[in-house]
Amino acid sequence: MIEIRFHGRGGQGAVTSCEILSMAIxxxxxxxxxxxxxxxxxxxxxxxxxxxAGDKALKLREQVYEPDIVAxxxxxxxxxVDVTSGLKENGWLILNTKKTLAEHKPKLRSxxxxxxxxxxxxxxxxxxxxIVSVSILGGLVRATGIVELNSLEKPLLKxxxxxxxxxxxxxxxxxxxxxxxx
Amino acid sequence: MPTRTPMEVSIAVAKxxxxxxxxxxxxxxxxxxxxxxxxLSELVANGELQAHFMNxxxxxxxxxxxxxxxxxxxxxxxxxxxQGLALMHEILFIAASLRLPIVxxxxxxxxxxxxxxxxDHSDIxxxxxxxxxxxxxxxxxxxxxxxxxxxRVVRDPNVVLPMVVNIDGFNLTHVIEPIYLFEQExxxxxxxxxxxxxxxxxxxxxxxxxxxxxxxxxxxxKQVEDALINSKQVILAAWQEFGRRFGRAYAPIETYRVxxxxxxxxxxxxxxxxxxxxxxxxxDAGKPVGLIRCRLWxxxxxxEFREAVRQASIIAVxxxxxxxxxxxxxxxxxxxxxxxxxxxxPQVFDFVLxxxxxxxxxxxxxxxxxxxxxxxxQGPPESEYTLIGLREV
Numbered sequence: 001m002i003e004i005r006f007h008g009r010g011g012q013g014a015v016t017s018c019e020i021l022s023m024a025i026x027x028x029x030x031x032x033x034x035x036x037x038x039x040x041x042x043x044x045x046x047x048x049x050x051x052x053a054g055d056k057a058l059k060l061r062e063q064v065y066e067p068d069i070v071a072x073x074x075x076x077x078x079x080x081v082d083v084t085s086g087l088k089e090n091g092w093l094i095l096n097t098k099k100t101l102a103e104h105k106p107k108l109r110s111x112x113x114x115x116x117x118x119x120x121x122x123x124x125x126x127x128x129x130x131i132v133s134v135s136i137l138g139g140l141v142r143a144t145g146i147v148e149l150n151s152l153e154k155p156l157l158k159x160x161x162x163x164x165x166x167x168x169x170x171x172x173x174x175x176x177x178x179x180x181x182x
Numbered sequence: 183m184p185t186r187t188p189m190e191v192s193i194a195v196a197k198x199x200x201x202x203x204x205x206x207x208x209x210x211x212x213x214x215x216x217x218x219x220x221x222l223s224e225l226v227a228n229g230e231l232q233a234h235f236m237n238x239x240x241x242x243x244x245x246x247x248x249x250x251x252x253x254x255x256x257x258x259x260x261x262x263x264x265q266g267l268a269l270m271h272e273i274l275f276i277a278a279s280l281r282l283p284i285v286x287x288x289x290x291x292x293x294x295x296x297x298x299x300x301x302d303h304s305d306i307x308x309x310x311x312x313x314x315x316x317x318x319x320x321x322x323x324x325x326x327x328x329x330x331x332x333x334r335v336v337r338d339p340n341v342v343l344p345m346v347v348n349i350d351g352f353n354l355t356h357v358i359e360p361i362y363l364f365e366q367e368x369x370x371x372x373x374x375x376x377x378x379x380x381x382x383x384x385x386x387x388x389x390x391x392x393x394x395x396x397x398x399x400x401x402x403x404k405q406v407e408d409a410l411i412n413s414k415q416v417i418l419a420a421w422q423e424f425g426r427r428f429g430r431a432y433a434p435i436e437t438y439r440v441x442x443x444x445x446x447x448x449x450x451x452x453x454x455x456x457x458x459x460x461x462x463x464x465x466d467a468g469k470p471v472g473l474i475r476c477r478l479w480x481x482x483x484x485x486e487f488r489e490a491v492r493q494a495s496i497i498a499v500x501x502x503x504x505x506x507x508x509x510x511x512x513x514x515x516x517x518x519x520x521x522x523x524x525x526x527x528p529q530v531f532d533f534v535l536x537x538x539x540x541x542x543x544x545x546x547x548x549x550x551x552x553x554x555x556x557x558x559x560q561g562p563p564e565s566e567y568t569l570i571g572l573r574e575v
Binding site for chain 2: 018019022023024025026031033034035036038039059060061062063155
């Protein structure tokens with residue numbers, strides 16, 4: 001079983017990230033749950049979304065407390081939320097940031113694996129909006145290989161329709177190839 | 183072959199309603215049932231479902247519209263949650279008393295106050311005695327299947343009663359998971375056409391809903407009670423037929439790893455899946471713990487329940503509603519009264535948790551089993567129920 005926690009701000013697309021990734025996992029014939037920590041949705045407020053994946057039917061419906069992977073959609077959250085809380089030893093932290101690996105790595109628990117991608121710039125360039133739901137997935141998939149890139153195509157099409165899906169695919173690939181890992 | 187599709191559970195529920203070919207949907211939006219009727223309104227607007235979609239001004243109107251449409255012989259569906267269900271309250275009894283085959287999803291959510299949009303079972307537990315068939319679901323697949331079962335059951339000439347399908351709000355309605363969807367032709371005649379023999383018809387006038395004077399009220403109530411009790415045979419047959427045709431079996435009381443179990447957890451709804459994870463862990467540690475899950479809540483499956491707990495010495499009942507001023511939660515009360523007349527009965531301990539969206543975890547179940555063992559050996563707690571996870575304030 002693999003558990004993933006997304007940290008974002010309302011409106012940035014964390015719930016969409018979790019929808020698309022969970023759908024892609026299911027498309028591969030595996031089991032997954034995609035769900036959010038729902039509240040009265042407010043733009044800009046910190047939000048959580050979760051994906052749980054496994055090869056067998058999942059006998060667990062609690063929130064994710066000890067994730068294998070954490071993805072952070074907004075770098076300003078690092079100052080106000082302990083994003084690595086419960087993150088398993090040797091787990092992956094995927095950050096949307098303009099800063100480099102070298103700037104982030106020393107501040108982290110030494111066992112963690114880190115991937116950084118400037119998802120905001122990629123989304124602004126391609127989608128003309130600071131919505132990083134798909135570009136952060138580029139970094140996450142590159143770092144962890146949790147799904148095949150192809151498996152994301154159907155969920156993207158389903159979620160966005162043909163035109164927007166094509167642009168999001170472009171953002172996904174840009175992010176995928178521009179992710180730095182250590 | 184059914185298609186394995188990743189989708190939000192609410193969308194799958196709407197799909198099942200579409201496949202049941204309903205005639206009238208009336209709904210008033212309330213979180214967290216909203217996605218179900220939103221999707222149905224899209225299906226109607228797109229011409230993918232030939233039904234009349236009524237936007238009404240309140241849940242009281244929604245259920246009243248259902249009563250009117252069903253009385254005229256239409257196949258009807260609505261969905262609601264929490265305050266919406268509470269606002270329907272007085273009409274719910276009437277729908278059962280008039281023997282109207284309405285299907286309603288309750289996306290279970292806490293009742294105010296304080297205001298909460300999150301999941302527990304307080305909404306439906308306040309409506310235990312309305313005379314509707316009531317079932318609970320644990321997964322998206324079960325929710326989709328349960329809608330199909332519901333339309334088959336309520337359309338049966340031996341039932342003709344309304345039915346609630348309980349689907350935990352957010353924790354199930356809003357989850358994306360794999361769901362096997364049937365093609366319409368695969369369903370075949372599993373879903374019978376909606377044909378109601380008694381309905382309002384100006385060519386064959388009848389009276390519905392007259393006064394029940396003291397000389398007939400008791401008998402009228404007894405008839406609804408008989409219909410509800412007798413519906414169990416039809417429900418069981420619908421589940422058996424579903425299992426035979428499609429390979430997924432359902433039962434009123436379902437069990438998990440109960441072989442030689444001394445301690446039984448008893449749950450309803452989505453948290454049952456987390457309880458399974460806890461049972462796996464306890465079994466790995468050599469503890470004789472099993473799980474029973476109540477799928478059919480009304481009519482309460484008394485013989486099946488008694489049979490399921492026959493071998494156990496302790497039952498730890500989980501309640502997701504606090505029955506203020508009573509000595510335990512509603513499920514705890516039900517279980518105790520179901521066992522009271524038996525010469526040999528297990529000890530029953532009641533645990534209330536997961537109120538207003540408080541997450542229910544594997545750890546909670548481990549704690550409950552530990553407490554139940556402790557109560558059994560060292561004497562019961564002072565209070566007849568235990569509130570799990572209560573923080574000191």
